[in-house]
Amino acid sequence: DTEVTQTPKHLVMGMTNKKSLKCEQHMGHRAMYWYKQKAKKPPELMFVYSYEKLSINESVPSRFSPECPNSSLLNLHLHALQPEDSALYLCASSPRTTEGEKLFFGSGTQLSVL
Amino acid sequence: RKEVEQDPGPFNVPEGATVAFNCTYSNSASQSFFWYRQDCRKEPKLLMSVYSSGNEDGRFTAQLNRASQYISLLIRDSKLSDSATYLCVVNANTGGFKTIFGAGTRLFVKA
Numbered sequence: 001d002t003e004v005t006q007t008p009k010h011l012v013m014g015m016t017n018k019k020s021l022k023c024e025q026h027m028g029h030r031a032m033y034w035y036k037q038k039a040k041k042p043p044e045l046m047f048v049y050s051y052e053k054l055s056i057n058e059s060v061p062s063r064f065s066p067e068c069p070n071s072s073l074l075n076l077h078l079h080a081l082q083p084e085d086s087a088l089y090l091c092a093s094s095p096r097t098t099e100g101e102k103l104f105f106g107s108g109t110q111l112s113v114l
Numbered sequence: 115r116k117e118v119e120q121d122p123g124p125f126n127v128p129e130g131a132t133v134a135f136n137c138t139y140s141n142s143a144s145q146s147f148f149w150y151r152q153d154c155r156k157e158p159k160l161l162m163s164v165y166s167s168g169n170e171d172g173r174f175t176a177q178l179n180r181a182s183q184y185i186s187l188l189i190r191d192s193k194l195s196d197s198a199t200y201l202c203v204v205n206a207n208t209g210g211f212k213t214i215f216g217a218g219t220r221l222f223v224k225a
Contacts, residue, residue, distance in 0.1 A: 040218075041217065042201060042215035042216060042217050042218055043158065043215055045213065088155070090157055090158075101146075101205070102148065102160050102163070103150075103158075103160070103203075103213070104160075105157035105158050105159065106157060107156065107157050108156075108157050110155070
């Protein structure tokens with residue numbers, strides 16, 4: 001069983017909706033990540049938080065807004081999404097953001113934008 | 115050229131077969147290497163790290179060839195449950211931490 005918990009597992013939203021994805025880990029990891037994955041493609045990095053501070057934003061559109069309230073929680077706020085944003089959104093954590101770190105993924109949120 | 119390249123497959127093999135996947139990477143500054151397994155509509159899960167000396171975990175053996183910049187994964191005695199996509203992952207420190215996923219190799223093991 002994964003030790004990274006994501007909610008909700010499935011989400012359907014309209015282009016004018018505002019929703020949030022949530023991620024929680026209790027492994028004491030200090031780095032947390034958001035990835036986006038389209039079908040039959042590898043995960044694409046969106047954001048990295050290191051010690052609760054945003055360290056990497058991979059030029060993600062502003063309709064995606066990350067938030068790290070504390071070392072265990074990571075949110076992704078969604079607003080005015082487009083149908084092409086439909087994908088599996090994966091949260092991951094690792095002990096730190098140094099090379100060699102193994103990623104632990106949550107089970108993901110399957111998002112459909114109508 | 116992609117930073118991490120894998121043969122997408124699919125590889126269709128019978129139960130009990132031995133199958134090998136290769137992955138090449140372009141950044142010689144790459145420092146750590148992993149194989150992840152991903153089932154359909156599920157999250158990637160770490161299968162094993164890859165070391166220069168080679169490492170084995172049960173039926174799975176991983177090798178790293180730094181000179182040729184490729185890594186490999188060998189699966190012996192394939193099981194139906196091995197059917198999945200295998201992702202090659204490379205970490206490099208090029209002025210900043212960067213994790214790069216290969217596109218994945220799909221494996222189907224048939225009875």
